[in-house]
Amino acid sequence: MSESRWSHVDAAAAAVRSEPDESTGLAAARGRPARGVLIAVEGGDGAGKSTQIARLTRWLDSRGRSCVVTREPGGTELGRAVRDLLLHGACVSPRAEALLFAADRAHHVETVIRPALEAGQDVITDRFMDSSIAYQGAGRELSADEVRELSMWATAGLLPDLTVLLDVPVQVGAARRSRRGGADRMESEVAEFHERVRTRFVELSRSAPERYLVVDGALSADSIGEIVAARLESTGWFEGTP
Ligand code: TYD
Numbered sequence: 001m002s003e004s005r006w007s008h009v010d011a012a013a014a015a016v017r018s019e020p021d022e023s024t025g026l027a028a029a030r031g032r033p034a035r036g037v038l039i040a041v042e043g044g045d046g047a048g049k050s051t052q053i054a055r056l057t058r059w060l061d062s063r064g065r066s067c068v069v070t071r072e073p074g075g076t077e078l079g080r081a082v083r084d085l086l087l088h089g090a091c092v093s094p095r096a097e098a099l100l101f102a103a104d105r106a107h108h109v110e111t112v113i114r115p116a117l118e119a120g121q122d123v124i125t126d127r128f129m130d131s132s133i134a135y136q137g138a139g140r141e142l143s144a145d146e147v148r149e150l151s152m153w154a155t156a157g158l159l160p161d162l163t164v165l166l167d168v169p170v171q172v173g174a175a176r177r178s179r180r181g182g183a184d185r186m187e188s189e190v191a192e193f194h195e196r197v198r199t200r201f202v203e204l205s206r207s208a209p210e211r212y213l214v215v216d217g218a219l220s221a222d223s224i225g226e227i228v229a230a231r232l233e234s235t236g237w238f239e240g241t242p
Pocket of ligand 1: 128
């Protein structure tokens with residue numbers, strides 16, 4: 001997958017991240033975003049995102065940060081209707097599926113994520129554009145570049161400051177899912193589909209390692225929580241208010 005066509009977007013995102021903080025100048029030195037911090041939590045089905053999102057929220061709370069927890073698809077009223085169509089409806093063609101996830105994301109960014117970030121709140125989102133590149137790009141075998149372009153258009157160029165990828169073997173995710181019961185349309189896909197999704201997530205993390213934390217999702221919840229907290233601590237982004 002070629003990354004070169006995205007270099008202008010990545011450069012713009014980097015410029016936003018290092019914008020000087022006029023009050024202290026310190027944040028710029030530590031590379032803190034000049035607004036709230038956007039963290040995406042990604043991974044295959046059954047990777048353990050919910051548990052880690054709850055821990056992450058407590059970690060931010062303990063630092064006195066104001067944080068919004070949201071998800072895709074379904075972080076807005078419109079999104080909840082789209083989620084229902086996507087996960088519990090009848091057959092959806094691959095391109096229609098990609099467009100519906102992108103529509104959910106566009107509305108979510110415009111009405112929930114961007115306003116919160118601009119108000120200085122941190123945002124944790126359970127899935128973001130990497131899910132589209134992995135599930136629709138690799139799972140459905142659409143063009144990764146096209147799916148990414150669609151998502152970048154939907155978000156008007158907004159990228160997460162950090163993406164936490166919980167990487168679990170497909171069989172481990174499947175076993176956890178089956179304990180929950182009631183598989184949705186994506187979860188019911190064959191193992192090869194989920195293998196392609198997993199591989200693509202890892203490829204994405206390798207293409208921009210500074211924006212990712214990849215954690216072995218088969219570790220205990222405590223161990224994962226400690227690894228995530230250590231990475232957040234090391235960024236220096238959460239010292240004081242944005
Ligand atoms: P999610 O609510 O995270 O399900 P779970 O909690 O069971 O992991 O995600 C719903 C499903 O939607 C999941 O199978 C991944 C899929 N999905 C996509 O295919 N593309 C996307 O862009 C997003 C955001 C999710």
